[in-house]
Amino acid sequence: MDIRESVGNHTHVSLLLAKHLFSNKSKDANIVFSPASIHPVLGLITAGSKGPTLDQLLTFLKSKTTEEINSLSSQLVTLVFGDGGSLGGPRLSFVNGVWVDQSLSLKPAFKEIVATAYKAAASHVDFQTKAVEVTKEVNLWAEKETSGLIKEILPSDSVDCSTRLIFANAVYFKGDWDQKFDASSTKDSDFFLLNGSSVQVPFMTSEERQYIRAFSSFKVLGLPYKQGEDKLKVGAFSIPKFKISFGFEASEVLKGLGLVLPFSGDGLTEMVDSPTGQDLYVSSIFHKSFIEVNEEGTEAAAATAGVVMLCSFVIEDELDFVADHPFLFVVREDTTGVLLFIGQIDNPLLG
Structure with a gap:
């Protein structure tokens, strides 16, 4: 599958999410979100899945194989998200991050996908006794990678001693208009x-x-x-x-669109090299976005974090x-x- 076909599938999923969000929002509410930030988190979850859970993720993402999703992520990092600020174009950064409990090791195949397709380094942390500190670490990472626009992607109670992995993405965009407004x-x-x-x-x-x-x-x-x-x-x-901020629990939207198995406690068996992998599930996926449009141009940022826990025109x-x-x-x-x-x-x- 070439990149244009893959992007077509990406756009389909993006508009599906937008339709659901817009149709279920409260009256007179402004909304902004970044499908480009949500997609890699779902991609990482897909890469670590197997069986019915993998099948449901592939169907939702309009892809036939995990390799298609990984290839799209790798090409987007290279072709789309290369920062053009030094060339006079928009500044655009796109970063993925993975945190894994220090008691676990990523499976070699999954670790390779994380490093090559998603250009992410896996950080080993202590969720079991330092969940609060890890939450702060991820939030500081998101704040840094979004130039201070997204200060807290993980709520204070979203990570605890049963957390085993966190997959996160941060996007930052700043572009001046070709013709600025006076x-x-x-x-x-x-x-x-x-x-x-x-x-x-x-x-x-x-x-x-x-x-x-x-x-x-x-x-x-x-x-x-x-x-x-x-x-x-x-x-x-x-x-x-205008200047708006918007955050929502993407996992709830995804469930409403029929993507339920990753959140059920079965199928995330290809992530860690341990029997624990049989009992992992996605507890929540959080997303926050910001955008400001003024006479100079546009500045926008988004962050997404998926928390994987142990079952309990x-x-x-x-x-x-x-x-x-x-x-x-x-x-x-x-x-x-x-x-x-x-x-x-x-x-x-x-x-």
């Missing part, structure tokens, strides 16, 4: 909420040509980071500034584009089409 032109205007009321929010405006496509019931705007052609002339053009006419009502947004890597972040803004004033 901050002196930013003015407050009405943003119309779903309930019919409105709030005053700061809108950024521009007279530059933009990437816009119009469909029968919606419009799509593309704001590139330091690249691109095929721009269209716009009439009225304004989009709101061509228009030539001038178009208006005024985002004065709830909208969806994505941050996408255009070389492959990988969706880095997906979100929904119901009220730009809500953080």
Whole structure:
């Protein structure tokens, strides 16, 4: 399977998660999450699974084999997540981490996958007597790898003496607009909420040509980071500034979508070289994301942690584009089409 087909499967899963999150959110809530951060954690769990659990994970991830998932992860690290900041492009970092209890050793095949496909080093820690310290270590790792934007990926009570492994990912993105907005032109205007009321929010405006496509019931705007052609002339053009944080227990969403076996205490037998491997299960997968969009560009970050425990879009006419009502947004890597972040803004004033 080539990378474009694999990315197509990745996008399918990403949009499935987005649909579930958006349809089950509370009213007037803003959402942002990073499917690119969740996928590697699921990939590592898949690589350590066998039997019905492995089959269910592969089906959910739209893959035929574990090797397809590992290959995608390896190619994304190399092709997509190479930091382009030094070349004048967006700064993008993508890091995986694995923590394993000091009493256990990873199976050689799994250790090889962790190191080669996911570029992660396995740290041996003492979960059994120092669970609080390990929690702090993982949270500090996430904070460092997201430039301080995600300060706590693991809740204080999520790791205890029965924890045996943690798989984590951190993504950081910072890109300047190809054509920055003039901050002196930013003015407050009405943003119309779903309930019919409105709030005053700061809108950024521009007279530059933009990437816009119009469909029968919606419009799509593309704001590139330091690249691109095929721009269209716009009439009225304004989009709101916003800054939001969002966190959720991804494991609960995954269960709601039918992925249940990894959380049931059976099938995670290919991770550690010990009889203990027969009794491992994923207790929780936590995810947090942050994004800020302003006149300069976009800064975003996400972290995901899975805790494994021992069982107990061509228009030539001038178009208006005024985002004065709830909208969806994505941050996408255009070389492959990988969706880095997906979100929904119901009220730009809500953080």
